[in-house]
Amino acid sequence: xxxxxxxxxxxxxxxxxxxxxxxxxxxxxxxxxxxxxxxxxxxxxxxxxxxxxxxxxxxxxxxxxxxxxxxxxxxxxxxxxxxxxxxxxxxxxxxxxxxxxxxxxxxxxxxxxxxxxxxxxxxxxxxxxxxxxxxxxxxxxxxxxxxxxxxxxxxxxxxxxxxxxxxxxxxxxxxxxxxxxxxxxxxxxxxxxxxxxxxxxxxxxxxxxxxxxxxxxxxxxxxxxxxxxxxxxxxxxxxxxxxxxxxxxxxxxxxxxxxxxxxxxxxxxxxxxxxxxxxxxxxxxxxxxxxxxxxxxxxxxxxxxxxxxxxxxxxxxxxxxxxxxxxxxxxxxxxxxxxxxxxxxxxxxxxxxxxxxxxxxxxxxxxxxxxxxxxxxxxxxxxxxxxxxxxxxxxxxxx
Amino acid sequence: xxxxxxxxxxxxxxxxxxxxxxxxxxxxxxxxxxxxxxxxxxxxxxxxxxxxxxxxxxxxxxxxxxxxxxxxxxxxxxxxxxxxxxxxxxxxxxxxxxxxxxxxxxxxxxxxxxxxxxxxxxxxxxxxxxxxxxxxxxx
Ligand SMILES: Cc1ncc(COP(=O)(O)O)c(C=O)c1O
Numbered sequence: 001x002x003x004x005x006x007x008x009x010x011x012x013x014x015x016x017x018x019x020x021x022x023x024x025x026x027x028x029x030x031x032x033x034x035x036x037x038x039x040x041x042x043x044x045x046x047x048x049x050x051x052x053x054x055x056x057x058x059x060x061x062x063x064x065x066x067x068x069x070x071x072x073x074x075x076x077x078x079x080x081x082x083x084x085x086x087x088x089x090x091x092x093x094x095x096x097x098x099x100x101x102x103x104x105x106x107x108x109x110x111x112x113x114x115x116x117x118x119x120x121x122x123x124x125x126x127x128x129x130x131x132x133x134x135x136x137x138x139x140x141x142x143x144x145x146x147x148x149x150x151x152x153x154x155x156x157x158x159x160x161x162x163x164x165x166x167x168x169x170x171x172x173x174x175x176x177x178x179x180x181x182x183x184x185x186x187x188x189x190x191x192x193x194x195x196x197x198x199x200x201x202x203x204x205x206x207x208x209x210x211x212x213x214x215x216x217x218x219x220x221x222x223x224x225x226x227x228x229x230x231x232x233x234x235x236x237x238x239x240x241x242x243x244x245x246x247x248x249x250x251x252x253x254x255x256x257x258x259x260x261x262x263x264x265x266x267x268x269x270x271x272x273x274x275x276x277x278x279x280x281x282x283x284x285x286x287x288x289x290x291x292x293x294x295x296x297x298x299x300x301x302x303x304x305x306x307x308x309x310x311x312x313x314x315x316x317x318x319x320x321x322x323x324x325x326x327x328x329x330x331x332x333x334x335x336x337x338x339x340x341x342x343x344x345x346x347x348x349x350x351x352x353x354x355x356x357x358x359x360x361x362x363x364x365x366x367x368x369x370x371x372x373x374x375x376x377x378x379x380x381x382x383x384x385x386x387x388x389x390x391x392x393x394x395x396x397x398x399x
Numbered sequence: 400x401x402x403x404x405x406x407x408x409x410x411x412x413x414x415x416x417x418x419x420x421x422x423x424x425x426x427x428x429x430x431x432x433x434x435x436x437x438x439x440x441x442x443x444x445x446x447x448x449x450x451x452x453x454x455x456x457x458x459x460x461x462x463x464x465x466x467x468x469x470x471x472x473x474x475x476x477x478x479x480x481x482x483x484x485x486x487x488x489x490x491x492x493x494x495x496x497x498x499x500x501x502x503x504x505x506x507x508x509x510x511x512x513x514x515x516x517x518x519x520x521x522x523x524x525x526x527x528x529x530x531x532x533x534x535x536x537x538x
Contacts, residue, residue: 335462338519343401346401369437398462
């Protein structure tokens with residue numbers, strides 16, 4: 001167990017005993033190293049990037065580009081393949097708009113029913129704008145991707161497959177290599193929504209074989225407002241710009257502009273430099289703890305949670321995927337998830353209740369909402385015990 | 400503290416909602432929902448000569464939304480529309496503005512604890528906002 005990691009998180013450490021934070025899929029808390037990196041940047045290195053020729057601007061630019069390098073290393077990509085964005089949502093929107101501009105009416109985009117709204121809505125928008133077809137792969141009763149359905153939905157017309165690496169509701173870890181194998185057989189590109197995965201297991205984009213991988217800083221112990229879109233360089237190079245403005249241009253005349261090469265082509269305007277620098281510190285943090293250690297600890301806690309839930313006849317766990325990571329959704333017989341979350345919240349247990357930005361999945365499961373536990377590296381077994389103690393209160397109140 | 404929210408009366412109305420049925424000959428039928436939480440209700444009112452002679456609801460959702468609507472039906476049944484409008488105003492002001500009610504809200508006071516849970520206020524007010532809309536249609 002990672003005994004002392006929680007001490008690195010001021011908000012967790014200071015509230016230990018009165019706050020049990022189990023809403024890490026929504027956002028993780030921040031370690032000191034990340035909070036200090038934000039402050040340090042503004043105290044010591046602040047200037048705009050890629051513009052000034054003075055020392056301070058050089059320093060800020062160097063930090064920004066070093067952050068890019070660090071993040072590339074973290075996911076096994078190349079520096080020039082890392083585009084800084086606002087988060088997963090922006091990464092997917094960037095791809096939806098730029099990729100679809102190259103498609104023709106009748107071409108197909110394939111996603112799955114377990115996607116977060118951020119991997120649904122952008123595709124709905126661009127498919128209706130450009131007369132493309134959106135196809136949605138079903139899940140099995142256990143909550144795994146339905147591979148038969150997947151193979152059926154993939155055709156010669158499929159150009160893009162966009163799938164989550166790890167479901168924020170079911171905890172399902174999807175076999176991305178298998179997705180890639182099937183998608184590439186018809187020449188489709190594969191986009192992976194890595195929002196829930198990067199802080200939970202080792203991600204190596206080369207090993208996964210996908211074409212694009214996108215994630216948010218705030219769900220991996222980094223700051224809000226910064227995220228990453230990784231793409232294969234050859235593919236990024238073919239994509240048109242998305243937003244236009246400063247930073248992304250080579251030369252601008254009154255009527256024409258030539259664009260820079262990736263990644264800068266996709267970073268119009270002043271970027272979130274402080275965020276990028278602090279995100280690279282989040283990578284340092286994860287590396288120092290060891291992503292494998294985080295994974296092992298979360299796996300152990302997930303097993304414990306499932307075991308404890310198994311003893312409660314009045315609780316149902318949602319889904320039983322082959323491989324589950326860090327996330328467990330559940331329902332309590334006769335009690336609405338919002339009432340569950342309110343009663344737990346009253347005991348200092350922070351869990352999420354609702355549709356988790358996955359309404360199509362809720363419809364598929366015939367549920368209006370679930371309660372959800374999602375783990376972070378600082379969660380401990382005694383916190384899980386506190387959760388279960390509080391869960392008994394839910395039963396008492398509704399007895 | 401949690402007991403001030405989930406009073407026995409509320410749990411009782413959640414588990415055994417009163418007037419939980421459809422009125423075929425209703426004067427007004429009004430639906431209300433909180434899309435973010437998935438709370439849903441349908442309110443049926445039968446009005447004769449300015450008086451609510453029958454009222455009922457159907458729905459699903461959290462304890463607060465369903466119990467509040469159940470209590471609503473008990474409260475307004477047999478009352479004049481004008482009097483009901485006054486109660487609705489007082490009830491909503493109690494929860495959203497923390498105002499002391501100037502009329503006796505009776506059993507509805509069991510819902511007063513909701514005002515300490517800002518995220519849950521909209522659950523408690525769902526039925527009442529729906530009633531407001533329904534009353535507007537009667538004119
Ligand atoms: C699986 C998944 N994808 C995408 C997102 C969207 O992330 P963001 O809001 O940081 O853009 C989330 C966040 O809840 C998520 O869980």
